[in-house]
Amino acid sequence: xxxxxxVLVNNYGRYPERKQSFVRDRQKKYQMAGTKEIKRRIxxxxxxxxxxxxxxxxxxxKMKRAVASTLASRLYAGYSWxxxxxxxxxxxxxxxxxxxxxxxxxxxxANVLLVLITSNRGLCGSYNAQVIKKTIxxxxxxxxxxxxxxxxxxxxxxxxxxxxxxxxxxxDIVSVGKKGDVAMRRLGVNVVxxxxxxxxxxxxxxxxxxxxxxxxxxxxxxxxxxxxxxxxFISALNQKPNIKQILPVSKTELQDLINNLAxxxxxxxxxTESVGREKSISYLIEGDMNTLIGSLAEKxxxxxxxxxxxxxxxxxxxxxxxxxxxxxxxxxEMIDDLTLVFNKARQGNITREISEISAGMASVS
Amino acid sequence: MSKQLKxxxxxxxxxxxxxxxxxxxxxxxxxxxxxLPEHIPLIAGLASGDIVAVVNGEHVPMAVAGGxxxxxxxENKITEVAILADFAxxxxxxxxxxxxxxxxxxxxxxxxxxxxxxxxxxxxxAELERSLTRVKIADKWRTRKYRx
Numbered sequence: 001x002x003x004x005x006x007v008l009v010n011n012y013g014r015y016p017e018r019k020q021s022f023v024r025d026r027q028k029k030y031q032m033a034g035t036k037e038i039k040r041r042i043x044x045x046x047x048x049x050x051x052x053x054x055x056x057x058x059x060x061x062k063m064k065r066a067v068a069s070t071l072a073s074r075l076y077a078g079y080s081w082x083x084x085x086x087x088x089x090x091x092x093x094x095x096x097x098x099x100x101x102x103x104x105x106x107x108x109x110a111n112v113l114l115v116l117i118t119s120n121r122g123l124c125g126s127y128n129a130q131v132i133k134k135t136i137x138x139x140x141x142x143x144x145x146x147x148x149x150x151x152x153x154x155x156x157x158x159x160x161x162x163x164x165x166x167x168x169x170x171x172d173i174v175s176v177g178k179k180g181d182v183a184m185r186r187l188g189v190n191v192v193x194x195x196x197x198x199x200x201x202x203x204x205x206x207x208x209x210x211x212x213x214x215x216x217x218x219x220x221x222x223x224x225x226x227x228x229x230x231x232x233f234i235s236a237l238n239q240k241p242n243i244k245q246i247l248p249v250s251k252t253e254l255q256d257l258i259n260n261l262a263x264x265x266x267x268x269x270x271x272t273e274s275v276g277r278e279k280s281i282s283y284l285i286e287g288d289m290n291t292l293i294g295s296l297a298e299k300x301x302x303x304x305x306x307x308x309x310x311x312x313x314x315x316x317x318x319x320x321x322x323x324x325x326x327x328x329x330x331x332x333e334m335i336d337d338l339t340l341v342f343n344k345a346r347q348g349n350i351t352r353e354i355s356e357i358s359a360g361m362a363s364v365s
Numbered sequence: 366m367s368k369q370l371k372x373x374x375x376x377x378x379x380x381x382x383x384x385x386x387x388x389x390x391x392x393x394x395x396x397x398x399x400x401l402p403e404h405i406p407l408i409a410g411l412a413s414g415d416i417v418a419v420v421n422g423e424h425v426p427m428a429v430a431g432g433x434x435x436x437x438x439x440e441n442k443i444t445e446v447a448i449l450a451d452f453a454x455x456x457x458x459x460x461x462x463x464x465x466x467x468x469x470x471x472x473x474x475x476x477x478x479x480x481x482x483x484x485x486x487x488x489x490x491a492e493l494e495r496s497l498t499r500v501k502i503a504d505k506w507r508t509r510k511y512r513x
Contacts, residue, residue: 072377072378072379072380073377073378076375076376076449077377079373079375079435079447079449080433083408086408087408203378204376204452205491205492205495283406283407283435283437284407285407285409286393286394286395286398286409287393287394292410295410299433299451306377
């Protein structure tokens with residue numbers, strides 16, 4: 001027996017130390033266990049592996065679709081940006097509330113609305129944890145500078161009174177997806193709205209309520225800034241949680257976003273910097289300029305939220321895919337280990353039986 | 366060959382159409398306009414309705430719901446018309462089956478709208494307009510000839 005164990009341990013020499021002790025523990029645990037029990041265990045691990053494998057494949061195909069739609073919206077983003085800059089050149093862009101930075105006097109904190117995009121379902125690795133962690137650290141950074149008195153600037157007092165909305169820490173949350181909602185409520189942050197019933201294939205109409213809500217709240221002066229916490233899809237193996245400002249529409253952020261959309265600039269008809277911008281064209285504008293700009297800004301905001309949802313969706317699926325791949329791999333290893341233990345136990349039984357029989361024979365003869 | 370303009374119809378979901386056309390008629394917020402090649406640069410909002418492009422005397426109708434259009438002189442002196450629509454679909458894509466669905470959906474949405482709160486209402490409004498536009502435009506083009 002001792003020799004047998006020595007052989008087994010040596011066989012595991014290719015595993016790191018941690019793994020070795022783990023395997024040894026498992027062996028100890030099942031040493032005395034009957035073969036039947038080990039067999040049952042193997043069966044259950046095999047079933048788990050089947051499920052994780054299926055989930056991996058599903059996530060992979062969903063990811064492909066999500067990435068494709070992310071790329072498809074790139075063209076629209078590029079063009080709407082172009083139209084915006086064309087208009088902005090002609091007029092004083094800061095005349096519209098969606099474009100103006102609201103200055104805060106006397107160190108009064110701006111009220112922030114944070115849209116947190118997470119998934120509805122779990123089993124997707126650290127996807128939700130990462131973006132929630134990012135949000136929490138953002139909230140902490142806000143709280144440090146927080147005035148002890150929950151004060152709003154005088155000019156906004158009237159708006160506050162009419163709204164009757166509780167001003168929490170100057171940061172309110174709109175949660176998209178159940179996981180983030182649960183996490184934020186647990187933290188006791190003020191969640192003003194929840195959107196949890198988005199489908200896997202997000203369409204633009206589903207984004208309308210979210211963008212409408214945020215824009216309305218912003219225009220009513222309830223908030224001075226609207227941020228979105230989402231997960232940036234960099235590659236299938238790499239996603240980065242990110243917080244971006246969407247209102248007021250800041251040109252640099254928007255430009256960044258659009259540049260990020262195109263991995264290689266100028267590809268697939270995305271209007272590049274130079275086209276149509278070097279020569280300033282004076283556009284004839286039909287209809288009222290301000291309403292036009294207003295609705296354009298709304299569309300751009302909606303487009304941005306849509307884009308971020310797509311990115312987050314792609315990230316979710318890819319991190320689920322990776323998590324499920326790891327799980328299937330781990331269960332594969334576990335099956336190997338357990339099979340080894342099972343064989344060992346079976347061999348042990350046979351050896352014991354033989355020795356019993358031969359001992360019996362010896363005593364008889 | 367006579368001059369043509371470059372028409373692009375783009376939605377957030379996809380590039381619906383990119384083609385050289387002779388002229389295009391579209392519904393703006395101020396009323397219907399027809400654009401011919403060499404049009405001066407123009408920016409306008411779009412209403413719901415149909416965009417009709419004309420290629421070699423054939424009509425190419427598209428259903429749209431809301432958005433923007435931009436006309437500019439592109440490279441090689443070609444007039445470019447970019448339409449950024451929230452929703453756009455070629456009329457031939459709207460089959461009878463889809464129309465029935467859209468009608469049913471519109472009725473259902475109208476019912477649902479009565480007992481929904483404000484936030485959901487926005488969603489339904491957009492969906493409803495989309496469904497109604499589909500039905501209207503499909504009915505309009507049912508008896509006419511157009512290029513598939």
